[in-house]
Structure formats: C-alpha cells, structure tokens
C-alpha cells in the first residue's frame with residue numbers, strides 16, 4: 001500500500017537560509033508519527049510543506065497519492081481544506097466566535113449548508129469528548145485542554161485524512177496533554193486518520209508508533225516505537241519498504 005505521506009529529498013530555503021536540507025520521510029496510512037528535534041531544526045517547516053501551507057524549494061511531497069507540486073495554488077488550497085487538519089500550539093481559535101462557530105469554520109470555507117455544518121460540528125465536538133459543553137460558549141470560557149480539543153474538533157470537522165499537529169500540548173498541563181493524546185489515539189482508531197505531531201515533550205512519544213528526530217534541517221534518526229519491547233532503529237533517512 002502506498003504510504004499516506006511521502007517526502008522525498010525536500011529542500012526549503014528562506015532567502016539563502018536552508019531550513020530543510022534534504023528530508024526524506026514516509027508515513028504509512030493510519031500511523032501516529034512524532035517529530036522531535038531542537039528549536040530551529042525545521043520541524044514546523046516540514047509540517048508546512050507536508051500540509052501544503054508552503055511549497056518546498058526542491059524535492060517532492062506526495063499526500064494520499066497526490067503530488068502537491070503538480071497542483072496550482074487554488075488546487076493546493078482546496079486539497080488542504082479537504083484533506084488536512086491543522087492543530088497548533090496556541091490553539092488559534094477565534095475569541096469572539098462561539099465554540100460551535102469555531103469548529104464550523106472550515107465548513108464555511110467549503111460552502112456547506114448551515115444545518116450540515118451544525119451537525120458536523122456537534123459530532124466533531126462529541127468525538128473529542130466535548131459533547132457535554134455548551135457550544136455557545138466562547139473559547140476563553142474553557143480550560144486550555146478543552147480549548148485544544150475544540151481546535152482538534154475544528155481540524156477534524158471536514159473529516160481530513162491527515163492531521164498535522166505542531167506542539168499541540170506545548171501550553172497544556174500534563175493531565176490536559178494526556179487527554180489530548182488520548183483524543184488523537186481515538187480519532188486515529190475511529191476515523192483511520194494519519195497523525196503527524198511535532199513535540200518537545202519526550203514523554204508523549206509513548207503515544208506514537210514512530211518517530212523522527214530532526215537536526216539542522218535534516219532527519220537524523222527514525223525509529224519504530226513498538227508498545228512492548230524497545231523498537232527498531234532504522235538508519236537516518238531510511239525509506240521503509242525498500
């Protein structure tokens with residue numbers, strides 16, 4: 001089966017600065033891939049090129065069998081809206097909108113009818129374990145962990161194939177972080193989505209089934225994390241299945 005995400009020899013320059021210097025990574029469908037590495041090593045940049053927020057300067061990104069480099073800007077935006085959900089460290093919820101309106105937002109962009117949007121948003125809130133909260137509340141009336149789960153509900157409301165999370169627990173206490181991780185595991189098993197998560201918190205690696213470590217714009221180690229007994233070290237940049 002073709003991997004859900006293929007990153008091949010990707011290079012990304014900001015001006016003359018190489019933020020990514022030749023990254024190769026394959027993520028199978030349904031995987032929970034973690035990416036770790038020091039500040040400035042290129043983790044966010046890699047998520048952005050995988051999610052089609054930015055285009056690489058060289059190399060190739062294939063998501064769900066689609067070569068992103070062959071899409072026009074409009075097609076890329078459309079692909080992103082339909083297939084990719086983003087979760088950020090600072091939640092990025094709209095403060096003056098209700099929880100429900102925040103979750104509905106991607107569907108507004110898709111032009112879905114109001115009733116459908118409401119239904120999908122309530123379902124998404126249910127799925128992240130927030131079925132009990134009043135969806136008319138503003139984000140500020142929720143705890144940090146609840147706000148992040150609202151952001152996850154917004155990321156999955158379009159039923160994306162892929163969720164990209166950039167330090168989603170960076171601003172959460174450890175209990176809220178645990179709940180967010182459990183939410184990801186549940187979404188993965190119930191919806192079959194693939195998750196790629198950047199984290200600084202090594203304790204969260206226990207939730208992932210594979211990890212990649214970046215340094216200076218390169219992947220320097222990849223590892224399969226097997227729940228019991230160690231895991232299997234691969235050479236840096238190894239392409240599985242070859």
Ligand SMILES: Nc1ncnc2c1ncn2[C@@H]1O[C@H](COP(=O)(O)OP(=O)(O)OP(=O)(O)O)[C@@H](O)[C@H]1O
Pocket residue numbers: 014015017018019037038039040041042043044045046
């Ligand atoms: N828009 C940009 N313009 C110029 N340089 C950038 C831009 N975005 C990132 N960079 C540079 O590219 C490098 C990689 O940045 P990136 O944000 O991917 O790092 P990161 O691994 O996510 O770091 P952190 O853990 O601090 O979030 C950094 O040196 C950064 O300064």
Ligand SMILES: [Mg+2]
Pocket residue numbers: 043044045166
């Ligand atoms: Mg970053």
